Amino acid sequence: MAGASGVDLALTVSRAGGLGALPCALLTPDAVLQQAAEYRAGTAGPLNLNFFCHRSSEPEEAVLATWRQRLTPYYLELGLDPLAPAPAAGRAPFDAAFCAVVEQVRPEVVSFHFGLPEPALLERVKATGARIVSSATTVAEAIWLSDRGCDAVIAMGYEAGGHRGAFLTGDMSAQPGLMALLPQIVDAVDIPVIAAGGIADGRGIAAAFALGAAAVQIGTAYLPCPQSLIPQFHRDALATARDDGTAVTNLFTGRPARGIINRLMAEIGPLSADAPPFPHAAAALGSLRAASSTPEDFTPLWAGQAAALATPMDAEDLTLQLAREGLACLARLSGRPGPGGSPAS
Amino acid sequence: MAGASGVDLALTVSRAGGLGALPCALLTPDAVLQQAAEYRAGTAGPLNLNFFCHRSSEPEEAVLATWRQRLTPYYLELGLDPLAPAPAAGRAPFDAAFCAVVEQVRPEVVSFHFGLPEPALLERVKATGARIVSSATTVAEAIWLSDRGCDAVIAMGYEAGGHRGAFLTGDMSAQPGLMALLPQIVDAVDIPVIAAGGIADGRGIAAAFALGAAAVQIGTAYLPCPQSLIPQFHRDALATARDDGTAVTNLFTGRPARGIINRLMAEIGPLSADAPPFPHAAAALGSLRAASSTPEDFTPLWAGQAAALATPMDAEDLTLQLAREGLACLARLSGRPGPGGSPAS
Numbered sequence: 098m099a100g101a102s103g104v105d106l107a108l109t110v111s112r113a114g115g116l117g118a119l120p121c122a123l124l125t126p127d128a129v130l131q132q133a134a135e136y137r138a139g140t141a142g143p144l145n146l147n148f149f150c151h152r153s154s155e156p157e158e159a160v161l162a163t164w165r166q167r168l169t170p171y172y173l174e175l176g177l178d179p180l181a182p183a184p185a186a187g188r189a190p191f192d193a194a195f196c197a198v199v200e201q202v203r204p205e206v207v208s209f210h211f212g213l214p215e216p217a218l219l220e221r222v223k224a225t226g227a228r229i230v231s232s233a234t235t236v237a238e239a240i241w242l243s244d245r246g247c248d249a250v251i252a253m254g255y256e257a258g259g260h261r262g263a264f265l266t267g268d269m270s271a272q273p274g275l276m277a278l279l280p281q282i283v284d285a286v287d288i289p290v291i292a293a294g295g296i297a298d299g300r301g302i303a304a305a306f307a308l309g310a311a312a313v314q315i316g317t318a319y320l321p322c323p324q325s326l327i328p329q330f331h332r333d334a335l336a337t338a339r340d341d342g343t344a345v346t347n348l349f350t351g352r353p354a355r356g357i358i359n360r361l362m363a364e365i366g367p368l369s370a371d372a373p374p375f376p377h378a379a380a381a382l383g384s385l386r387a388a389s390s391t392p393e394d395f396t397p398l399w400a401g402q403a404a405a406l407a408t409p410m411d412a413e414d415l416t417l418q419l420a421r422e423g424l425a426c427l428a429r430l431s432g433r434p435g436p437g438g439s440p441a442s
Numbered sequence: 443m444a445g446a447s448g449v450d451l452a453l454t455v456s457r458a459g460g461l462g463a464l465p466c467a468l469l470t471p472d473a474v475l476q477q478a479a480e481y482r483a484g485t486a487g488p489l490n491l492n493f494f495c496h497r498s499s500e501p502e503e504a505v506l507a508t509w510r511q512r513l514t515p516y517y518l519e520l521g522l523d524p525l526a527p528a529p530a531a532g533r534a535p536f537d538a539a540f541c542a543v544v545e546q547v548r549p550e551v552v553s554f555h556f557g558l559p560e561p562a563l564l565e566r567v568k569a570t571g572a573r574i575v576s577s578a579t580t581v582a583e584a585i586w587l588s589d590r591g592c593d594a595v596i597a598m599g600y601e602a603g604g605h606r607g608a609f610l611t612g613d614m615s616a617q618p619g620l621m622a623l624l625p626q627i628v629d630a631v632d633i634p635v636i637a638a639g640g641i642a643d644g645r646g647i648a649a650a651f652a653l654g655a656a657a658v659q660i661g662t663a664y665l666p667c668p669q670s671l672i673p674q675f676h677r678d679a680l681a682t683a684r685d686d687g688t689a690v691t692n693l694f695t696g697r698p699a700r701g702i703i704n705r706l707m708a709e710i711g712p713l714s715a716d717a718p719p720f721p722h723a724a725a726a727l728g729s730l731r732a733a734s735s736t737p738e739d740f741t742p743l744w745a746g747q748a749a750a751l752a753t754p755m756d757a758e759d760l761t762l763q764l765a766r767e768g769l770a771c772l773a774r775l776s777g778r779p780g781p782g783g784s785p786a787s
Contacts, residue, residue, distance in 0.1 A: 234686075235685055236684065236685045236750075237684075254621060255619050256622045266686065270690070270713075271703065272686065274599055274620060274621065274639070274747060275619060276599060276620040276621050276641065276649060276650075276748070277748040277751075280646065280748070281748070281750055294621065295618075295619055295622035300654060301621060301625065303652035304648075304649035304652040304653045305649070306775060307645055307649040307652050307771055307772075339581065339582075340618045340622060340623055340626045340627075341581070341616045341617065341618060343616065344616050345615070367615050368615075401622065402618040402619060402621075402622035403625070403626070405626055406622075406625060406629075426652055427652075427775045430648065430652055430775055430776065431775065
């Protein structure tokens, strides 16, 4: 949810009883400190800081040149110079500076994406007493995370929006859907498993618990909330989302991520061998986005496959509704009346 | 399950209380008649006949030549003549002859794959009183099937093994996982929805009901049963199946289908633009399969993403266990003791 969620959404979710999370991948350490302080001032609930932990590397010039070459028709269409230098892409990996922030903020939960940071940094995070969580897209990744001391693992089904958490594989053709992945991860590890991907209402929550989840992580359903930070064109795309309207693409950052199929994905993707490694595919797209009257053509419209189940509503109402409908669905399955009266579906 | 299931498995499932199904895509009309008679003689339970309903077309020579060219390294490796004529591929679509069989057998359920047969044939099937079922891989396909009078629709998640039922789309990058697909189809149609894909134990059954399914269809979990017809090497592959060990491939028949990743898929797939249209990709592989000491390299090892959850056991025991564990899981979710005592997981 980096770029899509800030203090406002995290605070609202926390006040409704959920775990508020601050995505830090696009923030400076100072900004994390400030957002965490705002969060602490606004709620007594626990705080989850989320970091990307890819290994950062300088992109090769030739790779970037190939990528800009691939995008040249779009530069020309928009009257841009294909050779104009592009600003470097953001998305800083978890490092000593972020670690110092964690030691200062002492969040109850620290979650990582793309594996775990190097052992020395991970030990420092553990020493703060934070619960450590990371995403697994396969059983092998879940076992890897469990072996390295994660307190819980997120089973990230192929349905999920945004960046795939995959870190032991780059093969997107073999990524399992949540229905198959979740019970297999539950069987493989002894730590609690958090279900993610394709869950957007009470039915999905109940299904995740049936499959053995201890909790669920819901992202896309919160994107239409007024508290999210996404632009209007992203909201518009979500409002007409279809079950078969997303794909996993590497065009926007270089790393596979699921979003609503837009012009760039339809024309040169969704996956392209020409995209530079994460996060360096992003830089060359910035000027296209800025110059286009339809920025949605060149902007990632992150969303999961259940986007069409989401309805625009306040994040507090949504959180309470998800809990109420999830409990009602569980009760309905056993024939007992639910807490909310009528069933979720 | 064409080629993998016959009378023995269907009868066993029926006697345990499931709906016995005979896959007819690889059978002659006479063989269907005979198998149906054996089934009727062995059980009083309802019968489901399943047919493929693709439109048959003669393959272009140039396309077949390109495909054999693509496979030439394998012919040479096995000492085969790449130019030797290959026998035509089987898999007959539902036609007047099959329809006459349906009129004679009067199965309680007729299910189709790849859409529905032409209207005149469909009307004849309906006139027999059979319930009509077909698979949908998207909401659009479910609505299409419902609009044409299906009595129920199978929501086929991307996790499912074997041929994708897709008939309005060939874009495999946008196919939804069951967690997202099922509730969206349930919301979109007024007929019962049968869940398929990634379900291999009681947890998956309970999850499907949570998402709104009226029933589940389970395939892969029955493949290791002694009553299935798959060869030993397929059983061996299933015994070591992984959550991330399958992919959707068009190499074996020309139509996308999920199987365990084998040598052919790893080396020239899983998806190739060179594969001739369904079912004509299959013919050129027959001689490779016959000549190789490792036929599993060139044979489709159909399996869904939950294959690793399956254990070899008698199909009757499996059917009873699935029902018992499904009910126990539903009861556990509401905190009530299940019918089988201990919970499913």
